[in-house]
Every structure is written in C-alpha cells, then in structure tokens.
Amino acid sequence: MQAFFSHAMKAALLLSAIFSANAHADDVLYREFGEKPGLAKIVDDLYDNVLADPRTQPYFEDAPIKRIKQKLVEQFCVLLDGPCEYTGRTMKRTHEGQNIDRAAFNALVEDLQKAMDKNGVPFHSQNKLLAKLAPMYRDVQDRE
Numbered sequence: 001m002q003a004f005f006s007h008a009m010k011a012a013l014l015l016s017a018i019f020s021a022n023a024h025a026d027d028v029l030y031r032e033f034g035e036k037p038g039l040a041k042i043v044d045d046l047y048d049n050v051l052a053d054p055r056t057q058p059y060f061e062d063a064p065i066k067r068i069k070q071k072l073v074e075q076f077c078v079l080l081d082g083p084c085e086y087t088g089r090t091m092k093r094t095h096e097g098q099n100i101d102r103a104a105f106n107a108l109v110e111d112l113q114k115a116m117d118k119n120g121v122p123f124h125s126q127n128k129l130l131a132k133l134a135p136m137y138r139d140v141q142d143r144e
C-alpha cells in the first residue's frame with residue numbers, strides 16, 4: 001500500500017513538473033519582449049518611428065494614438081502567448097479604405113524592427129513575431 005502511494009506521489013510530482021515546465025516554456029517569447037511594460041515601450045517606439053517615416057506618416061495623421069497603442073499592445077501580447085485578450089476591431093475592418101499597399105506594410109514592419117532592436121529583443125524572437133504578422137497583410141491591404 002505504501003509502495004503504491006509513493007508511486008502515485010512520484011507520478012503526480014512528475015506530472016506537475018512537466019506542466020510547470022510547459023507553462024514556463026509557453027511564455028518565454030512574451031518574457032523576451034519584456035512582458036507588458038516591454039511591449040508598451042516597443043509600441044511607443046514603433047509609433048514614434050511610423051510618425052517619423054514619410055512612407056507611413058500620412059496614414060496616421062488623424063489616427064487615435066492612445067487607442068491604437070493600447071490595442072497593439074494587447075494584440076502583440078496575444079500573438080506572443082502572453083496572458084492578454086485582444087479587445088480591438090478585426091484587422092480587415094480597422095484598415096479597410098485606407099489604401100494600404102505592400103510598400104506601406106513593409107515600411108511599418110521595418111519601423112517595428114527598429115523598435116524591437118532598440119529594446120533589445122533577441123533576433124530570433126523578433127522573427128517569431130514578424131512571422132505571425134506577415135500573413136495579416138491579406139486583411140490589412142486593400143489594393144495590390
């Protein structure tokens with residue numbers, strides 16, 4: 001009987017170790033971006049970059065800065081498997097009618113890369129976020 005309990009105990013310990021190892025592994029990416037404060041900083045810098053970039057600036061002339069930053073932080077957090085919920089509009093609904101093309105999209109991606117570099121996000125982690133953003137082009141663009 002005692003042998004059984006000690007066996008069951010070991011199995012339970014092993015399982016909990018596996019689960020906590022997974023929980024740890026799952027948010028590595030989120031942590032490499034500095035969690036919520038890191039993401040807020042990156043999004044602030046991204047916004048400074050797009051406003052200083054003649055290729056993207058015109059799109060943001062009358063845009064609601066505070067709202068966009070807040071929704072972007074939520075969205076990046078979700079994409080990085082962080083503990084967040086995205087409460088903004090769909091990418092298609094948000095960007096339709098804005099005439100965003102490949103050049104504008106690529107420019108914004110470069111502005112994001114600069115912001116990630118500035119905040120010390122490791123290159124392989126940057127690429128993981130970019131890989132998740134790339135397919136969104138389909139919904140963000142509205143001309144070829």
Ligand code: HEM
Nearest residue numbers: 056059060063068071072088089094104105108133136140
């Ligand atoms: C993968 C790329 C992109 C992502 C993930 C993204 C994400 C977002 C998010 C989350 C919002 C706020 C949504 C809301 O209000 O509920 C937003 C708004 C906006 N985005 Fe993007 N965006 C992307 C690309 C672009 C590009 C390439 C441009 C233009 C160069 C752009 C211009 C704007 C503008 C002007 C708004 C404000 C729209 C408004 O409320 O009037 N976005 N974007």
